[in-house]
Amino acid sequence: MDEVTFKSDTVLSDVHLYTPNQRHLMVRLNGMGQPVFLSQFKLLWSRDSWTHSGAEDSGPRDVATQETSPAGSESGHSHEDLSLQAGDDITIQERLNVPLDEDGDLDVVRRPRAASDPNPAEPARNKVWRGALFLADYILFRRDLFQGCTVLELGAGTGLASIVAATMAHTVYCTDVGTDLLTMCQRNVALNSHLAATGDGVIKVKELDWLKDDLCTDPKVPFSWSEEDVRDMYDHTTVLFAAEVFYDDDLTDALFNTLSRLVHRLKNACTAILSVEKRFNFTLRHLDVTCEAYDHFRASLDSLEKLADGRLRFMVEPVEASFPQLLIYERIRQLELWKIRVEPTA
Numbered sequence: 001m002d003e004v005t006f007k008s009d010t011v012l013s014d015v016h017l018y019t020p021n022q023r024h025l026m027v028r029l030n031g032m033g034q035p036v037f038l039s040q041f042k043l044l045w046s047r048d049s050w051t052h053s054g055a056e057d058s059g060p061r062d063v064a065t066q067e068t069s070p071a072g073s074e075s076g077h078s079h080e081d082l083s084l085q086a087g088d089d090i091t092i093q094e095r096l097n098v099p100l101d102e103d104g105d106l107d108v109v110r111r112p113r114a115a116s117d118p119n120p121a122e123p124a125r126n127k128v129w130r131g132a133l134f135l136a137d138y139i140l141f142r143r144d145l146f147q148g149c150t151v152l153e154l155g156a157g158t159g160l161a162s163i164v165a166a167t168m169a170h171t172v173y174c175t176d177v178g179t180d181l182l183t184m185c186q187r188n189v190a191l192n193s194h195l196a197a198t199g200d201g202v203i204k205v206k207e208l209d210w211l212k213d214d215l216c217t218d219p220k221v222p223f224s225w226s227e228e229d230v231r232d233m234y235d236h237t238t239v240l241f242a243a244e245v246f247y248d249d250d251l252t253d254a255l256f257n258t259l260s261r262l263v264h265r266l267k268n269a270c271t272a273i274l275s276v277e278k279r280f281n282f283t284l285r286h287l288d289v290t291c292e293a294y295d296h297f298r299a300s301l302d303s304l305e306k307l308a309d310g311r312l313r314f315m316v317e318p319v320e321a322s323f324p325q326l327l328i329y330e331r332i333r334q335l336e337l338w339k340i341r342v343e344p345t346a
Helices: 130-141 160-165 179-191 193-198 227-236 249-265 292-306
Strands: 026-029 035-037 041-045 063-067 106-109 125-128 150-153 171-176 202-207 237-243 270-277 281-283 288-290 312-319 335-344
Touching: 130 160, 130 237, 130 270, 130 335, 150 160, 150 227, 160 171, 160 179, 160 193, 160 237, 171 179, 171 227, 179 193, 179 202, 227 237, 237 249, 249 270, 249 292, 270 292, 292 312, 292 335
Parallel strands: 150 171, 150 237, 171 202, 237 270
Antiparallel strands: 026 035, 041 063, 106 125, 270 335, 281 288, 312 335
């Protein structure tokens, strides 16, 4: 890219420059201008050390994340280990030299893919969004909600939340769109298969396009749904969740339409958990700091709660961010969780 073109709604703080001569993980921009990363990780913890104040077997106390080389790498799993501890009076950031970027997201430094690289660049960095880590913390806290259940994640990205959920859930449908992204997600699932195995959990990576009314069941299409999986998902799913997918109004509308369509087809009452970060950005259109994406998300929540079709009732409530933090990230006050309880009308 020789020059950068700004459009009327370009958010200055979110402009990503592509430098051809540098190693990087951004492989393309999606239709919304959101960078798509090749991101791989591996979670490591000892199940024997899982503790929780007042409850047994409620979540990991010692956790580490590992970034692995991207697809096509010639080297092994180079990584930086980050130990996590919960329950101390001081913050995690004060106790550990935690690498956070300027936005407060976990920033993992990787070594060059090959030690013999004749033109080594600065270490590449992978980003796991705060909202996904925030949601993963809540999943670990609410083991009772996920234990032995069938759950579905919308817009899974790297698959972090699905992998954490699989440590207690029976079946996790980890969904997103795009063969390249789903392939990366499947690789992450394979890297962390030992976690799901500890709880007999199964993760199934599937394509779920929010812009289409039906699930893809064509066996020739990668990550399509089998008829058996479709029946199982509709018959047994009791929890749906999504994190950091509310950055574009059209996609937010598509997600809420998909959520409504899915819950109307489920046979059981269910709970949806949505993780969002309220981001303030300066936009050229307003020449001011706004949080339009978040405002649209809240308006969509209000509309869903007021929806009256005679079949289902949607009860929306915020989740207090007082649950333990077991993963490394900056838990800022702009991080929010919203719980939607869906039940048949009386």
